[in-house]
Amino acid sequence: MSDALIVVVLLLVAGSATAAVAQRDPARQALVLSFLGVLLAALFTVLQAPDVGLSQLAVGSALTPLLIMLSVRKIRRRGRSEEEDG
């Protein structure tokens, strides 16, 4: 049972990693990365690593995407204010 579960989660992880690379818009990529983080946390829990799963949940699915979103926002805001200037 657990073997099948591992296989399924692994394939999901591989799929969402592909999606994270294929999604060229950084804001959407942050969302995909967040999803990848959740899947990785699930994989780690299935692999009996709850410690790592917990930190992956905090870091990979919350902190990193948040930082990316903030960077995107900064750059977009910058682009807008430049357009306004002419």
Next chain:
Amino acid sequence: MHHLIPLLVAIPLLGAALLVATGRHLPRIAAELTGFVVSAGTAALALILLLNSAPPMVEWVGGWLPVDGESVGILVVGDGPALGMAALASLLTLAALAYSWRYFDEPPRDRTGSFTALMLVFQGAMCGFAVAGDLFNAFVFFELMSVVAYALTGYRIDEAKAVQGALTFGIVNSLGAYAMLMGIALLYARTGELAMAKIGRGLDAAAGPGGPDALVLASFVLVLTGLLVKAAAVPFHFWLPDAHAVAPTPVCMLLSGVMVELGAYGVWRVYGTVFAGPGGIPAADLTRALVTLGALTAVTGAVMCWYQRHIKRLLAYSTVAHTGLFLVGLGVLTPEGDDGVALYLLGHAGVKAALFACAGVLLDRFGSVDEHALHGRARGQLRATAVMFAVGGLGLAGLPPFGTALGKAITEEAVGGPFTVVYVAASAITAGAVLRVTARVFLGLGPRPGDAEYETSGSDEEPETSGPLRRIPDTMTIVPAVLLAAALAVGLAPGFGALVARSVNEAGSGGAHASAHWTLPGVLLGVASALLALALAGLAVSRPGWVAAPGWAAPLRRLQSGHVGDYVAWLLVGATVLGALALPGILGS
């Protein structure tokens, strides 16, 4: 004494933490003084440990002494090369801190100590990597070293080139580090151990009659990819000129003087401890891989160095060329080669740091490091800097009695054969480029050269001080002078070469001792390199057309595109090439 080794990491880190904790209330002079004292204390500790180094040369952090040969702790190494690299890193940090004494105009508001604190963390990280005896621990300090280096490279956030170079540096080096971690995971899967020596024994035990298999090859390739990215071997080298040319000058002194060399040291340490056994990579394959890549690196670095006009970038390429020479010397796997490289590395660190320090003087005096724009502008002034730049150039060529000459001579002898040509040519060309800069910038010789199409110029740079300097502070003259004197001392101090050779051979090469002293052919080759360098520089200023970039050099320059995607692609190619070069040993056995 051994239990003090981890303090080489702890003391600078503690200094940095205290600087950050008190940074808001500390006047600048106090912050810099603290940094200086902490760095000097660590350097003194490294030297004391080095002089008292005695078997068993290892320390188990946390007191987890092995029981029946098995331990759960982390091991740090206290042999000659480890402590020697730590001492070198510490002394250079000390020199860089002295050089940058009251140097940057505006430390970030409220954070007077942050530059000093970053330098201290860098020092601790380099010491930690140098003494690491556990593969994962080496990765941790490798990464710490990288992270600080990215931040320091991008320190001047007002410079467009600086932030771009720092990001390229960051992405390529992080990818290399992750490759290294994949390799460590593969080794752990095979052996279930993390201490380097234990992994080596585990590989030997696991190897069947067929010898090493694809798993060993893959882990070797991945771990070496990480280390060679740091050592800037072709084709992993692209990040180096982009980063070293734009980092603040005191940081350049450290990056080129010791961080890159730590990559080569890591290759020596990891191969010797992990892969040298019968279950690892056969010696012939390592020699093929390292000598091929090293020779390519030396040639590429030398050619690219010659065609630069951005002076710091020129010096960065000469570092590429010299690390290539180090890798060739390490690749032949003889005790003489190791000794020669150790001495060469010490001499090179002094010379290269001094040259960067002199380039920094130019930047702060004229707001430019462009050879063409500065043509003749330093004539009649900055005499001390001019002399040191020329002397540094000769040291780079390996003119006896510099330490570089002694090291190069011993390495040449160890490598032998056609590679002597590579050694002479690479050192002569890079030194020739430095001497050419001296002639043009400080003496104003020759016509002002024209602009090429595809190149990085060094004009429009911001001085690192508040406005161009009118008078060069004494520290910025004394530090390069001391560094050059140290490079001379490496070659001149009686018995120093033998001392280095002994401690290197005790650590590696299984007790085989080689002697390290001047030989007549070595001296002659050193003099020949220096003369060749002088001739090249003379030719460049008097007959620029004869040594201008030929057609075949253009594609080589185009490869250096400044595009991080290209560099990542080259990294993958490099890993493949490394695998292909080491493949015969796996197939043949």
Next chain:
Amino acid sequence: MHVLPYPVAAYIFLTGCYGLATSRNLIHAVGCLAVCQSATYVLLLAVGYRDGGTAPVFSDMKPGSRPLVDPVVQALTLTDVVVGATVTALLLALVLQIAKRHGTVDPDELRELRG
């Protein structure tokens, strides 16, 4: 017994490398680097797994009662996760400065350093 997790880790690593090399946006590139790094987590934890094993935490289990997965790789991965987040943060800070100084985050348009 199967070896599926290992090729998956290799695949994730190479996919991340592909994204890095072809990226047209530096923020996206930093995201791809994070993908590369997640390959190392998968590989490390897969190496330490043991069939039928349980997490090596004894707060609600008697020692020795069940097989355990390898705790060392978990500690390594934990370190690795934190390292990854910090590297991402630092690189993003550099990207922000690039956006300010160059006015673009497209690596194809950064032409200052070459030759």
Next chain:
Amino acid sequence: MNRLRLWLLAVGGAGLAALLVAACLDLPGFGGSRHPYGDRAVRAALSRHTANTIASVNFDQRAYDTLGEMSILFAAVLGCVVLLREARDEHRARPEPADVARPVRRYALLVLPVALVTGLYVIAHGQLSPGGGFQGGVVAATALHLLYLGADYHALERVRPLGVYETTDALAVSSYLVLGAAGILAGTAFLANTLLPYGTFNTLSSGGTVPLLNAAIGMEVASAVVVLLAHFLDQAVEIEEEHGRGTP
């Protein structure tokens, strides 16, 4: 797209892929039972009365790795502070209070204390149950930023005196190092867990210095993440370039 780059990528990628696949076939099968270091680590953790073996590996057996990792975080925060400082041509603009929907606001204010307590709980039980300084620290620090959603930026700035967090970060690093050096002063080794009694198995004070190091890491991670997020938020909300005079 550059043709040369695609060729390089194809060659390098194919080569490395072949190498890695070949290596995968030689790896011991997934789920194998040979983990010498892991088994030793479990025994060592039990001998030192630490219920969570991972905490024992992180803060006792391989505490030196954790020292490096903590320094990486410390250095990255210091680096971000330096890199994201106000450049010469930038200034701060007061952001307008963001319009947050009332349910979101209520939800955020409700979750905030829960998340903070969870973070602290996770830190405190590091040596017993899954979790510890890293996980709890990140949770607590991220939770604090729910205030940005829940109230507004000014409220966040009031409860977040950055100087204090930066100092806490540095002091936490110092205390880890001092705890390590205490081992040398006591005559054993750097970061040796021999100073304190190992306590009763499966209680909060068990494990010798493990809970202390764990707490130091928790403090460090929490304040480091707060500082990191604060600087990125500052960039996204407050700092403007001189030539971009228009309000956002």
